[in-house]
Amino acid sequence: MPNKLERTGKLVNILQNRNGASIKELAGELAVSEMTVRRDLAQLRLDNIISLVHGAAIFKSPGNGNFGQNDYYLSLEKTVNNSEKDRIGREAARMVEPGDTIIIDIGTTTELVSKYIPPVHPITVLCFTMNALLELHKKKVENLIVGGGYYHPNTQLFESAETIALIQRTRATKYFLSAAGVSGEFGLTCANQYEINVKQACIASSLKKILLADSKKFDQIRPAYFAPLDIVDTVITDSGIDPGWVHFMEDMSIKVITV
Numbered sequence: 001m002p003n004k005l006e007r008t009g010k011l012v013n014i015l016q017n018r019n020g021a022s023i024k025e026l027a028g029e030l031a032v033s034e035m036t037v038r039r040d041l042a043q044l045r046l047d048n049i050i051s052l053v054h055g056a057a058i059f060k061s062p063g064n065g066n067f068g069q070n071d072y073y074l075s076l077e078k079t080v081n082n083s084e085k086d087r088i089g090r091e092a093a094r095m096v097e098p099g100d101t102i103i104i105d106i107g108t109t110t111e112l113v114s115k116y117i118p119p120v121h122p123i124t125v126l127c128f129t130m131n132a133l134l135e136l137h138k139k140k141v142e143n144l145i146v147g148g149g150y151y152h153p154n155t156q157l158f159e160s161a162e163t164i165a166l167i168q169r170t171r172a173t174k175y176f177l178s179a180a181g182v183s184g185e186f187g188l189t190c191a192n193q194y195e196i197n198v199k200q201a202c203i204a205s206s207l208k209k210i211l212l213a214d215s216k217k218f219d220q221i222r223p224a225y226f227a228p229l230d231i232v233d234t235v236i237t238d239s240g241i242d243p244g245w246v247h248f249m250e251d252m253s254i255k256v257i258t259v
Helices: 004-018 023-030 034-046 082-093 108-116 130-139 161-168 193-204 243-251
Strands: 020-022 050-053 056-059 101-104 124-127 143-146 150-152 157-159 172-177 181-183 187-190 206-212 224-227 234-237 255-258
Touching: 004 020, 004 023, 004 034, 004 056, 020 023, 023 034, 023 056, 034 050, 082 108, 082 206, 082 234, 101 108, 108 130, 108 172, 108 206, 124 130, 130 143, 157 193, 161 193, 172 193, 187 193, 193 206, 193 224, 243 255
Parallel strands: 101 124, 101 172, 124 143, 172 206, 206 234, 234 255
Antiparallel strands: 020 056, 050 056, 150 157, 181 187, 187 224
């Protein structure tokens, strides 16, 4: 039986392709009980990814095209490019060294840095998302700085003026950042306007900026611009990236690591 994450990914793919399906049909295709499907769909409904109507599920399309889509759901992102993100997260975690102060950004790939961070001491970690915090708590990181404020459930980000001030008072050796879109012309973009100030504060407070982005993020443009690409020191991506992108970034003196 597939685990919950795999089931959720399959459910979303089925509903995207068909626009909708009955619970009975979904249970049959996934070879699980209707009760299991109902539980998975209930979470997707809470995340505003689907609608449930009379025993059927309907996918909520965010619209057509890549530009201007500002619907971002962490639970949905976790179903996309899982193996690539896992490799990227593992590689990034290997860069953490004793004495580092690191900042971990919003996102599903950056979350994996928290998961795979090695048991090196001493280190200090600043985070401001629920998913990263939970992983760091499991790792028993001793020097943990957590930003709070208004909670955005679709991204699990805590956002407030106090969080910005906390970031500005911190000096980090490494910032593991994410981007929902990477464009040669329009730079680094994200899905939500409320992410901009947080990301820009992290960039200004960090010595090295390390972008974690799977190959699907390149040539994408999202609504909220937060930085030019050349602020990045290192990019960690998967082997599916277009070689032209690798040459383009290396010409900008950006180190590119493919995994």
